[in-house]
Amino acid sequence: MLGASVVYKFLETHFIASLMKLDQVYIAYVIDLMVAFSVKSNV
Secondary structure (H helix, E strand, O other): OHHHHHHHHHHHHHHHHHHHOHHHHHHHHHHHHHHHHHHHHHO
């Protein structure tokens, strides 16, 4: 199960990194939603 543990470790590391920069990711996500909503509204 070496592959599974490697994937798990990668996900764990990525998750921790995401938590550390959660604010930036959340802001970018909200902006993406706003842009997508605006485009749909205009069309």
